[in-house]
Amino acid sequence: xxxxxxxxxxxxxxxxxxxxxxxxxxxxxxxxxxxxxxxxxxxxxxxxxxxxxxxxxxxxxxxxxxxxxxxxxxxxxxxxxxxxxxxxxxxxxxxxxxxxxxxxxxxxxxxxxxxxxxxxxxxxxxxxxxxxxxxxxxxxxxxxxxxxxxxxxxxxxxxx
Amino acid sequence: xxxxxxxxxxxxxxxxxxxxxxxxxxxxxxxxxxxxxxxxxxxxxxxxxxxxxxxxxxxxxxxxxxxxxxxxxxxxxxxxxxxxxxxxxxxxxxxxxxxxxxxxxxxxxxxxxxxxxxxxxxxxxxxxxxxxxxxxxxxxxxxxxxxxxxxxxxxxxxxxxxxxxxxxxxxxxxxxxxxxxxxxxxxxxxxxxxxxxxxxxxxxxxxxxxxxxxxxxxxxxxxxxxxxxxxxxxxxxxxxxxxxxxxxxxxxxxxxxxxxxxxxxxxxxxxxxxxxxxxxxxxxxxxxxxxxxxxxxxxxxxxxxxxxxxxxxxxxxxxxxxxxxxxxxxxxxxxxxxxxxxxxxxxxxxxxxxxxxxxxxxxxxxxxxxxxxxxxxxxxxxxxxxxxxxxxxxxxxxxxxxxxxxxxxxxxxxxxxxxxxxxxxxxxxxxxxxxxxxxxxxxxxxxxxxxxxxxxxxxxxxxxxxxxxxxxxxxxxxxxxxxxxxxxxxxxxxxxxxxxxxxxxxxxxxxxxxxxxxxxxxxxxxxxxxxxxxxxxxxxxxxxxxxxxxxxxxxxxxxxxxxxxxxxxxxxxxxxxxxxxxxxxxxxxxxxxxxxxxxxxxxxxxxxxxxxxxxxxxxxxxxxxxxxxxxxxxxxxxxxxxxxxxxxxxxxxxxxxxxxxxxxxxxxxxxxxxxxxxxxxxxxxxxxxxxxxxxxxxxxxxxxxxxxxxxxxxxxxxxxxxxxxxxxxxxxxxxxxxxxxxxxxxxxxxxxxxxxxxxxxxxxxxxxxxxxxxxxxxxxxxxxxxxxxxxxxxxxxxxxxxxxxx
Numbered sequence: 001x002x003x004x005x006x007x008x009x010x011x012x013x014x015x016x017x018x019x020x021x022x023x024x025x026x027x028x029x030x031x032x033x034x035x036x037x038x039x040x041x042x043x044x045x046x047x048x049x050x051x052x053x054x055x056x057x058x059x060x061x062x063x064x065x066x067x068x069x070x071x072x073x074x075x076x077x078x079x080x081x082x083x084x085x086x087x088x089x090x091x092x093x094x095x096x097x098x099x100x101x102x103x104x105x106x107x108x109x110x111x112x113x114x115x116x117x118x119x120x121x122x123x124x125x126x127x128x129x130x131x132x133x134x135x136x137x138x139x140x141x142x143x144x145x146x147x148x149x150x151x152x153x154x155x156x157x158x159x160x
Numbered sequence: 161x162x163x164x165x166x167x168x169x170x171x172x173x174x175x176x177x178x179x180x181x182x183x184x185x186x187x188x189x190x191x192x193x194x195x196x197x198x199x200x201x202x203x204x205x206x207x208x209x210x211x212x213x214x215x216x217x218x219x220x221x222x223x224x225x226x227x228x229x230x231x232x233x234x235x236x237x238x239x240x241x242x243x244x245x246x247x248x249x250x251x252x253x254x255x256x257x258x259x260x261x262x263x264x265x266x267x268x269x270x271x272x273x274x275x276x277x278x279x280x281x282x283x284x285x286x287x288x289x290x291x292x293x294x295x296x297x298x299x300x301x302x303x304x305x306x307x308x309x310x311x312x313x314x315x316x317x318x319x320x321x322x323x324x325x326x327x328x329x330x331x332x333x334x335x336x337x338x339x340x341x342x343x344x345x346x347x348x349x350x351x352x353x354x355x356x357x358x359x360x361x362x363x364x365x366x367x368x369x370x371x372x373x374x375x376x377x378x379x380x381x382x383x384x385x386x387x388x389x390x391x392x393x394x395x396x397x398x399x400x401x402x403x404x405x406x407x408x409x410x411x412x413x414x415x416x417x418x419x420x421x422x423x424x425x426x427x428x429x430x431x432x433x434x435x436x437x438x439x440x441x442x443x444x445x446x447x448x449x450x451x452x453x454x455x456x457x458x459x460x461x462x463x464x465x466x467x468x469x470x471x472x473x474x475x476x477x478x479x480x481x482x483x484x485x486x487x488x489x490x491x492x493x494x495x496x497x498x499x500x501x502x503x504x505x506x507x508x509x510x511x512x513x514x515x516x517x518x519x520x521x522x523x524x525x526x527x528x529x530x531x532x533x534x535x536x537x538x539x540x541x542x543x544x545x546x547x548x549x550x551x552x553x554x555x556x557x558x559x560x561x562x563x564x565x566x567x568x569x570x571x572x573x574x575x576x577x578x579x580x581x582x583x584x585x586x587x588x589x590x591x592x593x594x595x596x597x598x599x600x601x602x603x604x605x606x607x608x609x610x611x612x613x614x615x616x617x618x619x620x621x622x623x624x625x626x627x628x629x630x631x632x633x634x635x636x637x638x639x640x641x642x643x644x645x646x647x648x649x650x651x652x653x654x655x656x657x658x659x660x661x662x663x664x665x666x667x668x669x670x671x672x673x674x675x676x677x678x679x680x681x682x683x684x685x686x687x688x689x690x691x692x693x694x695x696x697x698x699x700x701x702x703x704x705x706x707x708x709x710x711x712x713x714x715x716x717x718x719x720x721x722x723x724x725x726x727x728x729x730x731x732x733x734x735x736x737x738x739x740x741x742x743x744x745x746x747x748x749x750x751x752x753x754x755x756x757x758x759x760x761x762x763x764x765x766x767x768x769x770x771x772x773x774x775x776x777x778x779x780x781x782x783x784x785x786x787x788x789x790x791x792x793x794x795x796x797x798x799x800x801x802x803x804x805x806x807x808x809x810x811x812x813x814x815x816x817x818x819x820x821x822x823x824x825x826x827x828x829x830x831x832x833x834x835x836x837x838x839x840x841x842x843x844x845x846x847x848x849x850x851x852x853x854x855x856x857x858x859x860x861x862x863x864x865x866x867x868x869x870x871x872x873x874x875x876x877x878x879x880x881x882x883x884x885x886x887x888x889x890x891x892x893x894x895x896x897x898x899x900x901x902x903x904x905x906x907x908x909x910x911x912x913x914x915x916x917x918x919x920x921x922x923x924x925x926x927x928x929x930x931x932x933x934x935x936x937x938x939x940x941x942x943x944x945x946x947x948x949x950x951x952x953x954x955x956x957x958x959x960x961x962x963x964x965x966x
Contacts, residue, residue: 029847030847030848030889032888032890032896034892071789071790071791072790072791072792073792074792074799074801075799076799079571100572101571101572102571103571104571106565106568106571108567108794108799109794109799110791110792110793110794110799140799142792142799142800142801144788144789144790144791144792144801145790146790147788147790147845147892148787148788148789148790148801148803148844148845148892148893149788149892149893150788150801150892150893154452
């Protein structure tokens with residue numbers, strides 16, 4: 001046996017020590033849980049197949065929760081005159097015939113949630129102008145947590 | 161039309177071989193004393209002037225022999241030459257195995273680990289080398305899928321035919337792909353953009369795992385895939401090959417045919433490849449695009465069909481001291497995107513339209529054309545060996561999708577727009593590259609001095625916006641020194657300096673957005689998405705290493721600093737990523753990434769056993785990372801979550817293990833394992849890993865490759881069991897991926913039909929039709945499982961059209 005035979009073994013041991021050494025130390029706590037959106041309580045609005053009225057205000061109401069801290073939420077209302085429906089709900093509402101948009105209602109807004117909240121009930125008054133196209137719309141609710149995990153749900157609604 | 165051209169070309173090649181009068185043939189297989197096939201052995205008919213060479217399987221075939229007694233000489237470098245008298249009477253003669261003896265017993269068996277002694281610039285680094293035979297045996301949907309069997313290599317796939325490389329968990333612009341010496345430049349940053357490379361038109365492929373910035377400049381921070389050109393033909397030969405490919409899962413059919421020849425010092429060659437495939441099948445009926453359930457028709461990933469048509473031509477002049485070869489290639493590919501997961505948000509699509517045929521694709525789809533013209537030249541003068549590569553590339557990518565208004569875009573696409581309403585995005589990039597190297601030896605030193613320069617011009621079009629147009633130039637010079645300390649130890653060092661400059665072009669929206677609404681007065685503005693930006697970067701990088709080699713053992717170490725200049729997307733992105741439904745925002749103040757990496761390679765091989773361990777440790781002082789924020793965007797899209805580029809300290813380590821054991825003459829077993837762990841050490845995602853972190857995996861293989869006897873010729877049967885651990889280390893918006901196991905089978909056989917060798921390769925991928933998620937697949941996020949069982953059949957016909965020494 002030559003003197004070189006010990007060499008690979010010692011390299012191995014060194015490496016094993018090196019790699020295992022990297023594992024030690026304080027592990028950071030990792031948040032890997034996305035937030036949740038709840039619309040399954042009595043006052044929640046809108047819900048799947050709700051109807052909104054032109055020229056009137058309505059109150060959006062939903063609950064958000066997260067295991068650590070909520071971030072912000074965003075609401076988006078856009079037309080579904082082309083039936084591109086991407087609702088998360090299995091029950092589909094009765095859609096009106098397809099049509100071309102003339103002056104569809106478009107609403108994109110995001111809102112802060114007070115810092116440090118694990119659960120939050122969002123209430124937001126939204127006014128629908130009177131000079132917009134009536135018909136099928138989508139109501140999208142998106143929420144993030146402070147880490148950047150997100151959750152979205154899409155609802156089919158009507159504006160009359 | 162394209163199909164017709166390909167077919168005509170093929171028929172032309174085949175007809176060459178049959179337009180010959182019938183005489184007798186002499187054939188056989190050259191092997192060494194171990195029974196291993198020897199290729200490129202010269203077989204010379206001493207009395208007739210014919211010379212042929214054995215192919216990769218050691219086979220040769222001399223046609224057109226009249227009945228007579230011949231003296232045949234077999235010669236091969238470092239093997240003892242043989243001369244045999246053979247009489248041809250009234251039938252063809254098959255000599256069976258012709259055994260040649262190695263004249264120098266010091267030649268090491270190099271195939272075991274795929275490692276060669278570090279005589280090339282990358283020889284100190286951890287690398288893998290594969291050849292066309294490997295590609296045929298393990299043929300995947302694209303070159304990167306084929307290579308992903310190698311330990312440490314994975315791919316980010318989208319659909320069945322597009323994918324990009326991932327080396328030890330780093331990908332995109334952190335990997336350099338070099339083809340024929342020139343850095344391949346497409347739109348590497350896009351997750352959904354495949355690599356525009358024809359996997360049939362490659363020679364050997366060298367994969368460097370780990371940083372090699374000192375040689376390749378910016379971007380080679382994670383590794384290099386160096387695709388060498390196909391071997392040049394021998395003097396006085398005209399040969400070709402014809403491959404047929406079929407795949408069961410996505411009903412792919414394809415063909416690749418080539419012809420090459422050499423008249424005195426002039427070489428020429430051409431190749432045509434065509435592939436056409438349908439939607440691929442996944443073992444599930446429903447996928448969840450985020451939270452939206454989407455039903456699949458006949459378990460097919462809707463609208464993922466595509467086609468590919470590539471042509472190549474080359475011509476050049478070759479002597480012992482000088483060579484200059486021009487290569488031209490044009491790749492074009494069209495493929496659909498999974499229709500339900502494209503755009504601002506998951507969508508229901510016209511299923512009647514999409515599901516009518518699984519072979520067509522509708523919108524959304526992509527179309528890419530990549531043109532390359534390369535000159536590769538080398539000249540030896542005295543002690544100097546000069547090499548030069550000059551290249552021009554034109555990458556033209558178009559993404560088509562029906563107009564959907566984003567944010568404040570008008571609901572109906574205005575007919576005054578010059579851009580067509582279905583052209584979502586277009587990237588038109590022209591790249592000019594030049595590499596020059598001088599290699600010379602002085603005493604025990606071997607020096608390489610070199611320069612790399614590149615100019616890119618990227619123009620954009622389309623009704624939507626993600627990254628601005630830009631112009632960019634880079635230039636770098638390096639000096640490399642290898643010093644032979646003694647018989648056992650080689651040392652090396654390299655130093656490199658780079659300068660680069662980027663200018664992005666201002667982009668203003670074509671539509672007004674509402675910027676304020678106060679007291680019922682609405683103010684609108686055409687928003688500036690990206691401003692004019694000029695940035696210059698300078699980098700100094702280095703690399704030192706050693707190679708120690710004694711008996712059956714070798715140890716390579718390398719320590720180096722690498723860098724990567726931020727790309728236009730990281731500096732100036734400002735738009736929606738249509739696949740992740742996220743809003744991506746660049747940061748114009750980013751600085752170049754700096755990385756320090758230690759690589760070690762330990763290899764041992766004795767008799768039937770070989771072992772290789774390749775650990776690495778890597779530290780980034782400022783890794784550029786697309787960080788998901790809690791915020792939402794209002795102006796563009798539909799209130800999508802904002803992701804922004806930031807920099808953080810990152811530590812990575814891991815390695816690969818390869819063990820090979822020859823159980824008997826025909827049976828061998830192999831174990832390949834890979835592990836990589838990444839952790840962000842600073843920033844808002846401190847403690848998290850990096851996106852697309854491949855899970856640890858182990859591949860065990862058992863293969864049977866008997867010595868050629870009777871009907872067994874190049875026969876092999878090989879079974880891979882590939883086990884993947886669960887990946888629970890994730891960053892938003894990723895999902896945890898459970899572990900899984902896959903079984904793949906490869907088998908093949910060669911036969912002679914007359915004098916025509918035919919090689920058949922058959923693969924069954926995912927034998928048990930396992931439903932699994934690949935953590936590094938692009939469609940992972942939408943819960944789309946990977947391909948179900950897939951049977952891949954290739955038939956290869958090497959064609960010898962003319963084979964005489966002049």
